[in-house]
């Protein structure tokens with residue numbers, strides 16, 4: 001059997017193994033999927049600089065790229081296993097066993113894993129072994145019993161078998177259209193057993209291999225698709241749609257009519273859910289059923305609190321417009337969005353638990369094990385820190401943390417905005433560390449005052465004359481006091497500021513400019529209500545947020 005045939009058989013066996021594993025994982029829970037576990041493990045083990053590079057380079061596609069990468073590696077390994085299995089089936093079985101061992105190791109070392117979680121991987125691997133042996137046997141026809149027939153079918157070099165079948169192409173005609181279609185008969189394999197001349201058997205039947213592989217791929221795809229259905233995605237989507245949002249006891253401050261300048265190309269004051277940036281470490285979006293959701297508040301408290309989703313919805317709800325920002329946002333970047341959140345004020349539940357003196361950190365954990373460390377004093381100082389259940393009038397989208405996430409105005413997402421939050425441990429910064437801290441990011445992450453030019457776009461070609469320059473600026477919980485723009489390093493000019501309902505949202509700004517022909521650089525800087533004006537010193541996002549002025553160049557003719 002030629003190497004490519006072995007590789008194909010290996011790929012099909014690998015596909016069946018993963019497909020079946022996905023099917024069983026669909027029943028057992030997504031965290032038991034070896035693909036997910038290996039990918040999650042890869043995310044966690046990736047050195048921070050590489051991860052930062054991935055976020056910078058692939059943006060919100062970083063997960064697709066990672067899953068793609070994992071699948072490519074798996075495919076190469078599976079092909080190699082198939083090539084080896086041609087020599088001895090035992091090699092193939094051993095290869096798949098190693099494959100499975102890596103998967104099992106990844107699954108059982110995930111947070112809150114148990115031994116039975118290895119089941120999908122083990123059953124998948126067994127299905128892979130079965131498929132591989134089946135395909136090898138199927139594609140290998142028994143040679144006529146002959147005393148000299150000692151070497152195993154796979155022992156003949158790939159080239160030799162091909163040559164043999166070419167030589168026999170005139171003699172054998174029974175293998176059908178595929179054989180006839182090949183002009184020189186090159187590479188066309190036939191069942192050796194049928195050969196009239198009784199020449200040395202090659203024992204490879206291409207047609208039977210290809211149909212077997214096709215069957216395997218179909219089974220693998222169907223199993224994976226079924227697993228996905230069973231995986232609760234639908235169940236959680238249905239539950240989400242079924243949530244009736246209670247009215248807020250404290251509605252949001254009315255958004256002033258002048259909050260949105262309605263300039264073409266300028267970020268709208270409220271970011272629609274489908275346009276809202278998404279940043280997280282979750283390879284598959286955690287599917288948390290509201291029926292199963294619990295929030296536990298414990299640690300340095302007088303009375304640990306545990307509550308259900310129904311309990312949460314019965315509490316007085318607060319609505320607030322808050323702009324979320326990611327620490328990974330580059331100057332001028334897109335990782336900021338403004339939404340209307342609805343939720344229970346975090347201090348309400350923390351007071352119920354009774355935070356002990358000395359505690360200064362809330363270590364919140366998501367259903368998939370991600371953690372955030374949030375300063376207690378910030379959460380308790382009266383700002384609209386929420387356990388949020390809704391975003392822009394609908395239950396949280398699943399990828400934005402359904403059923404419950406945290407939102408804390410003024411803190412970057414990585415230290416405050418835990419999605420799929422299930423656990424809050426009241427603790428101390430000197431005793432606990434959140435997910436990103438050992439990965440080179442600051443333990444505390446107040447949002448830095450920033451401004452961005454949305455229009456014109458960088459590199460735009462404009463007509464000379466009046467041009468509207470516009471953008472957004474943010475200094476959450478302090479408030480934006482002024483935005484200035486300058487052209488070609490000239491004098492700073494005050495931009496017109498849009499209205500805002502509170503200091504917790506971004507603020508639109510605009511400025512009219514009489515553009516003259518030539519290439520021009522536009523720069524923006526904001527000043528917050530503490531009197532701080534953005535520094536021009538450029539700093540990268542790590543470890544605690546980028547600084548510098550957003551600058552763009554435009555061509556005017």
Ligand SMILES: Nc1nc2c(c(=O)[nH]1)N[C@H]1C(S)=C(S)[C@@H](COP(=O)(O)O)O[C@H]1N2
Nearest residue numbers: 277278279280281326366370413414417419
């Ligand atoms: N469970 C979980 N929550 C998380 C994260 C994460 O990786 N996992 N990332 C945080 C970061 S870095 C940011 S910027 C915000 C982004 O929230 P969004 O995806 O809803 O915009 O979520 C935060 N909450």
Ligand SMILES: [Mo]
Nearest residue numbers: 326327413414
């Ligand atoms: Mo972030």
